[in-house]
Amino acid sequence: AQSVTQLGSHVSVSEGALVLLRCNYSSSVPPYLFWYVQYPNQGLQLLLKYTSAATLVKGINGFEAEFKKSETSFHLTKPSAHMSDAAEYFCAVTPGTNAGKSTFGDGTTLTVKP
């Protein structure tokens, strides 16, 4: 069984400030973790993925995430927020099995203030 908890349904930051979106997971098998971004009325765009290689993962648009097994966390960060980062962000966990389903968190809406 697997689950994802995203702490904070809404996060608001000022432009240029640090972005921190929290994700904690639960998985009975070694997890594969993903962050997706969704702009209004659009699909899911993969930001980055953890696939059991490096624990610090860099993604697109300056985002990165660190896998911490001891904390069962995979928080998403960006050093300096840009107005274009305003969107919905989803954390997802997939088991390391070939047909394994992805389980998504509830999502975090990021607002960037000028």
Added chain:
Amino acid sequence: EPEVTQTPSHQVTQMGQEVILRCVPISNHLYFYWYRQILGQKVEFLVSFYNNEISEKSEIFDDQFSVERPDGSNFTLKIRSTKLEDSAMYFCASGRGQPTYEQYFGPGTRLTVT
């Protein structure tokens, strides 16, 4: 870069009608999925498909739903008799399985049941 495509982008149907949502997965992928996202909510797993049969399905995927890979390239989701609560964005995804277990998502079909 290959992409998952979905048609139509938007489908409006009357309650009780049958709908078929179509997806063309990435050509060398073996694992196929349908997810849905009700407006404002998280992405939910519906079904996974491998080797011409369902691998796993959620409790949402009841007898009203069916999937098919009719011709080796398309992957379809059929809803036999639509209900108002079937209104959602439906995402198709495909994947290769090992080693990253990454799923590639299509742009979605927005289904509106009136």
